[in-house]
Amino acid sequence: MANSFPIVALTSGGPHAWIMINALQERFGAFPVIVEEGESSEVLWKRRRKMLGPLKVASMQAARLPIKLTKRGTHGIIEGIVAREELRPEPADGTEIHNVPSVNSDICRHLLAKFSPRAVFVVSTRMIGKKTLNSVDAPFINYHSGINPAYRGMFGGYFALANGEPENFGATVHLIDEGVDTGEILYQSKVEVAPEDNFHTYLWRMAAGSRDIVIKAMDDALNGKLAPTKVNLPSRQWFAPTLGGYVWTGLRRGVW
Known part of the structure; x- marks a missing residue:
């Protein structure tokens, strides 16, 4: 008989994903983690060119150079955050990891059915299709680094600061539907940044x-107490900074 677990996680990995997964395992005990292969940059940029047009995407790609230059000196800031907050950005010893090509693959759906979780935690994956969402009778709950619905998509914290809205620097935990971060909102955090923070430290903060x-959202899911809330903000999806936007925002607002 297949083992049943209260929680299963879906992720493509990365330090911020493991920080959340490790926090959940510390609270709820060990559970399996299904890790998908990340999309190639070629596929990602091709999709963006189709959505946004070649000129805008070329400017986004050009912005990677100044963004890379601002990385200098941030290693110590990140080390300080990790130490003070006791973050664990790597898989914990003994974590049961299953590698799959995609969260939308048959093997992923087979594993979900095998584990039969009561709740699925999702962090840092590609969009999850309807077939996978319907593969188990459990809510799929996503951690998103941005305040929804105003900062759906990518780099929500950066764009909130770039727009002069530090009050919207934070994260959202929400139910997953077939849209891009459009699912019903469960909880949100509002986080303060430090003067030394920049593009490379925002996600850690x-x-x-x-x-x-x-932890609250997953506890609610396991106890049948999920209670979505309404957030009165305009809805917009963000992608990546353009070259002009990144440099101008850095000079004008000091947001790098």
Whole structure:
């Protein structure tokens, strides 16, 4: 007989994903983690060119150079956040990891059915299709680094600061539907940034200040107490900074 677990996680990996998964395992005990292969940059940029047009995407790609230059000196800041907040950005010893090509693959759906979780925690994956969402009778709950619905998509914390809205620097835990971060909202965190923070530290700062809402949401799911809330903000999906936007925002607002 297949083992049944209260929680299963879906992720493509990365330090911020493991911070959340480790916090959940510390609270609820060990559970399997299904790790998908990340999309290639070629596929990602091709999709963006189709959506946004070649000129805008070329500017986004050009912005990677100044963004890379601002990385200098951030290693110590990140080390400080990890130490102070006791973050664990690597898989814990003994974690049961199953590698799959995609969260939308047959093998992923087979594993979900095998584990029969009561709740599925999702962090840092590609969009999950209807077939996978319907493969188990359990809510799929996503951790998103941004305040929905105003900062759906990518780099929500950066764009909130770039728009002069530090009050919207934070994260959202929400139910997953077939849209891009459009599912019903469960909890949100509002996190303060430090003067030394930049593009490379925002996700770490956000993860450190958002583990509690992830634990609350999963606890609600396991106890049948999920209670989505309404957030009165305009809805917009963000992608990546353009070259002009990144440099201008850095000079004008000091947001790098």
